Amino acid sequence: MRIAFLISIWLLSVAAIAAPGDVATLDRSTWPEKLVSPTLFDVASRAEILMFSSVLLASEALDEPAMAQRLGLRTINLESVNRVRQHLWQRLLANYNYAQQSCDQDASFCFLVEDMPTLREQAAKFQVSADSYYIKWAEPSRVFHTQYLDEQLRKAALFPQTSSEVDHFGDYERSGDGMHDRLFLLTFDSAANAAPDNTAWVTEYLRKSNMSGTFFVLGKDIQARLAEQSVSHLQATYSTQCIGVQGWEFRSHSHWQDWQDSVRRSAELVKSKLPENFVPLFRPPDGQRRSDAEGFFKAQGLQVALWDIDAQDGAGKLKGNPSAQRVLTLMLLWRHGVINFNVKQDGVKTALPWLVTQTAPVGIGWEDCQDAFR
Known part of the structure; x- marks a missing residue:
């Protein structure tokens, strides 16, 4: 008991020391x-x-x-x-x-x-x-x-004790490194919170703008939506967009005993209900995944989809315009790549239109989600 107590105190002290600094914008x-x-x-x-x-x-x-x-x-x-x-x-x-x-x-x-x-x-x-x-x-x-x-x-x-998007474990993991200059892909995480869910707003905005994005969904969210609405309604929501998976629920897939089942169940559900939208991509929540997972992902026909440009628009972080300005600055710095927004934060409804408007005259391109990570 005493040893366990001391270990818990040490872990708490490490967590306190390891608190991240201010988010850049x-x-x-x-x-x-x-x-x-x-x-x-x-x-x-x-x-x-x-x-x-x-x-x-x-x-x-x-x-x-x-x-x-x-x-x-x-x-x-x-x-x-x-x-x-x-x-x-x-x-x-x-x-x-x-x-x-x-x-x-x-x-x-x-x-x-x-x-x-x-x-x-x-x-x-x-x-x-x-x-x-x-x-x-x-x-x-x-x-x-x-x-x-x-x-x-x-x-x-x-890294690698705490994995993230900053580095790769193998060629089955992809980010935007290999994309052409001035080309960007929009992606949207589900994150842990259930509401607000701005998926319908974002997908409609993208369709009206003749753009597409990749939405990484949680299996339990899709299951809950199907309990409330028809498959055809869900298909209409994601029309012309792409869907990858983030697992059954939003939690670290690096130390979760059931991580393989989480990925497999989510992919099977989306592929069966939304086959026109499904893309064989898994995005690890917070970028946390195992270093020895290559065999599993290749057997499942999946790639791990990371990102280069983080909007940092999660709960308690940047909101709306500051998030968009961070993304634009990183687009200028990296000149191509995968942009990661949080679809369950209302700030995306401000950030995304501002970003698209600001970049309209500068000669960049938005990657079609079906062509990404190939």
């Missing part, structure tokens, strides 16, 4: 130019890439104890942190190369970047002068990218 009104063309999208993209690169480079000066302290953790998986850092650098270099293709049209934030050493060199000396047209953006952006980097490094520091 950036007021886009600090950026002085409206994004009204593909070229101006590139200008803002180059700026965000350089700012994040400078923050990422600075973090490498911290030794392991200092990094653990910064992230609010007792210990960190330094190998995982370094692996994620390396992946971030690779994406930043590729994205800057895309973003600088319009430098002949607008040279703002255009510097000589030919390879990784020159990107790191530019990151080391990057600064926005006090008399710059962009000065009101500079400090808020630096704060945003510092907080966002800490979000990513904290997940990396806990």
Whole structure:
């Protein structure tokens, strides 16, 4: 009993130390130019890439104890942190190369970047002068990218003991890394709360906008809806959209004894009732899944669908416009990828239309959900 008590106290202390910091968001009104063309999208993209690169480079000066302290953790998986850092650098270099293709049209934030050493060199000396047209953006952006980097490094520091979307366990797990430049996929999680459920509103908005998204549903939610409405009504709700599964209920699938049954039952239910919408994708709640699950998922014909851009619009986090502004900033930074919204938060009804409107003139594309993760 005494040992169990001491262990429980230790776990509580670790949880307290491991509490995450502020969720990053950036007021886009600090950026002085409206994004009204593909070229101006590139200008803002180059700026965000350089700012994040400078923050990422600075973090490498911290030794392991200092990094653990910064992230609010007792210990960190330094190998995982370094692996994620390396992946971030690779994406930043590729994205800057895309973003600088319009430098002949607008040279703002255009510097000589030919390879990784020159990107790191530019990151080391990057600064926005006090008399710059962009000065009101500079400090808020630096704060945003510092907080966002800490979000990513904290997940990396806990990986794989606490799994998340920050890294993959194998090629059966997919995110938006391989997507074309300026191409994004909208996805919607169900999360744990039962209400409000904005699925009908979101699917109707997407249809009117000639867009599609992938909705990751809980098996028990679909079962409950079928008890109240007909299959044809549910099919009409999801018409032209895609449905993957998040399991039978919203809970970690990394230590749940019945996780395989959770995935299997949900997939069978959706596939049987909504065959036109079903896509063979499983999204782990909060990104938590087992490292040894490859055989199971391949036997089930499923892929694990992760994400690159998190709206952080869950309960107690960002609401509406701040969530949308975070997503837009990350779209400028990563230039392609899978966006993750929470369909059971009312903020999505504000965030999604704002985001679609803001990005309409900038030459991006929205991936058809049936073509994603192929």
